[in-house]
Amino acid sequence: MAFTPSPDDENKNMTVDPRTQLENKSFWQRNYGAYSPNPPLTESFKADVVIIGAGFTGLNTAWQFKQDNPNARVVVLEAAIVGFGASGRNAGFSTKMFGLEPEMVLLRWGRQKMFEAHQYLKKAVAYTRNLIEEHQFQSDYQHNGLVRISYSDKQLDRMKKTYQLFQELGIDDDMTWRDRSQVQQDFHSDQFAGGIYETDTGQLDPCKQVRALKKLAESAGVEIYETTPVTHIERTASVILIETPSHKIAADKIVVATNAYSRQIPDTRRLQTRQYPLWTYQVVTEPLTEAQWDSIGWKNRQSFGDNRQMLHYFRPTADGRIIMGGGDAIVYRTEAMREVPSPASWDHCEAHLKWIYPQLRNTRIDYRWGGPVSVNVDMVPEISFINDERVIYSGGCFGHGVALTHLNGRTIADLLNGNKSELTDFWIVNRRSISLSSDTLTFLGGRLARKALRAWDCWEERKLKA
Numbered sequence: 001m002a003f004t005p006s007p008d009d010e011n012k013n014m015t016v017d018p019r020t021q022l023e024n025k026s027f028w029q030r031n032y033g034a035y036s037p038n039p040p041l042t043e044s045f046k047a048d049v050v051i052i053g054a055g056f057t058g059l060n061t062a063w064q065f066k067q068d069n070p071n072a073r074v075v076v077l078e079a080a081i082v083g084f085g086a087s088g089r090n091a092g093f094s095t096k097m098f099g100l101e102p103e104m105v106l107l108r109w110g111r112q113k114m115f116e117a118h119q120y121l122k123k124a125v126a127y128t129r130n131l132i133e134e135h136q137f138q139s140d141y142q143h144n145g146l147v148r149i150s151y152s153d154k155q156l157d158r159m160k161k162t163y164q165l166f167q168e169l170g171i172d173d174d175m176t177w178r179d180r181s182q183v184q185q186d187f188h189s190d191q192f193a194g195g196i197y198e199t200d201t202g203q204l205d206p207c208k209q210v211r212a213l214k215k216l217a218e219s220a221g222v223e224i225y226e227t228t229p230v231t232h233i234e235r236t237a238s239v240i241l242i243e244t245p246s247h248k249i250a251a252d253k254i255v256v257a258t259n260a261y262s263r264q265i266p267d268t269r270r271l272q273t274r275q276y277p278l279w280t281y282q283v284v285t286e287p288l289t290e291a292q293w294d295s296i297g298w299k300n301r302q303s304f305g306d307n308r309q310m311l312h313y314f315r316p317t318a319d320g321r322i323i324m325g326g327g328d329a330i331v332y333r334t335e336a337m338r339e340v341p342s343p344a345s346w347d348h349c350e351a352h353l354k355w356i357y358p359q360l361r362n363t364r365i366d367y368r369w370g371g372p373v374s375v376n377v378d379m380v381p382e383i384s385f386i387n388d389e390r391v392i393y394s395g396g397c398f399g400h401g402v403a404l405t406h407l408n409g410r411t412i413a414d415l416l417n418g419n420k421s422e423l424t425d426f427w428i429v430n431r432r433s434i435s436l437s438s439d440t441l442t443f444l445g446g447r448l449a450r451k452a453l454r455a456w457d458c459w460e461e462r463k464l465k466a
């Protein structure tokens, strides 16, 4: 079990302590086995670029920028260890999904921007796959597709409209519509009402992936310091001063690649209030036997996402387990780096898996964990300069940041170089995002939104059997 439950802790604050954080691991982190983090920062110096946060965003940016500028001193500071954050906890879908839901993106941003986002994400999936193949990352990558699934007739009607929209926009090239009987034939579950099969989606082991990126960045000459939290940022006319508990670095430019943890970053309120962490939880089964796999079909081992508002996501693992996540998402008032266990969410994931597949009713759940995704009011990600062009922030990736953050590394490197490119023209770059300035209102708003989305799901699923 990943967490020691302490539900009454929900509203307490705690100073970030890397030693306690490391006890809370995802399935991928646990499976990775022994990991030796790099030593923390032990001296003060001047660097060209400092990147805060060693997840997919930070490490891709560092590697790309260092390749462009072999003589530059490029430093990554990580508060915990590489892969501690969402990059080492996620479900590992390398997907073209963007923002919250296609319908929401359409409503808020319109057709043209939705089309452009799709093109960027398509590039991101290809970029991630090429990176893995070219550098022979051992991150269990499989390019075996995604199934978007509905359970009820109401959800299916909505999904049909989404599919129609994809067709109208001409972004359905890898998609096929499948009705109830076809889906049930492929996946042996009475609960599936129909869906969309997409071929251009990959899946990977995120912890292996982020640590392979660490090695790649280091091989190019990037310096990475772990268990080194940034505790203060100060702007002077000539440099940006970054403080850690024991030493300082003066940098020409910095990148804040802390995603869901950015509310804790010790800089301007303008940076901290751009997003909020939303917790999502996952469970993983024991490895299934061949007979169990035969009983549920699923021969091509695709990833799955349903079209509920509180979506579930599920996928097989390389060693024959099933991961089930989502179904709920929770806003807490604690700092995001503090783990909050949610037994109710884990029970829900297990029950949902067994509702889909009663064939697995006796299958054991081996491990449970959770992680924060970064959400914002605009419901799409952003890459922005903060106050001046020396500070670049990236966040708001929702639960769809695996491929996105890989390509964002290239985009941010272009910004650091001062280059305009096709990537920096993407409309999430330097857009004006809405600030979530009041912590209390954000918390209450998050809870209210959760209630509304749950009610929507209940309404659409009211005719389903329990």
Ligand SMILES: Cc1cc2nc3c(=O)[nH]c(=O)nc-3n(C[C@H](O)[C@H](O)[C@H](O)COP(=O)(O)OP(=O)(O)OC[C@H]3O[C@@H](n4cnc5c(N)ncnc54)[C@H](O)[C@@H]3O)c2cc1C
Binding pocket: 052, 053, 054, 055, 056, 057, 058, 077, 078, 079, 080, 081, 082, 083, 084, 085, 086, 087, 088, 089, 090, 091, 092, 093, 094, 095, 228, 229, 230, 231, 257, 258, 259, 260, 261, 264, 265, 266, 280, 281, 282, 313, 370, 371, 372, 373, 397, 398, 399, 400, 401, 402, 403, 404, 405
């Ligand atoms: C449970 C879960 C499931 C998900 N599933 C998927 C999925 O299947 N597909 C998909 O596309 N996306 C998924 N996502 C989203 C995806 O994982 C993220 O969008 C992506 O990993 C973000 O990467 P990042 O590098 O920006 O942030 P992170 O990986 O979170 O990295 C930020 C880093 O900053 C560090 N940090 C924080 N504060 C400081 C400080 N003061 N000083 C120094 N370092 C600091 C943190 O320790 C952390 O390592 C999921 C997310 C979660 C949580």
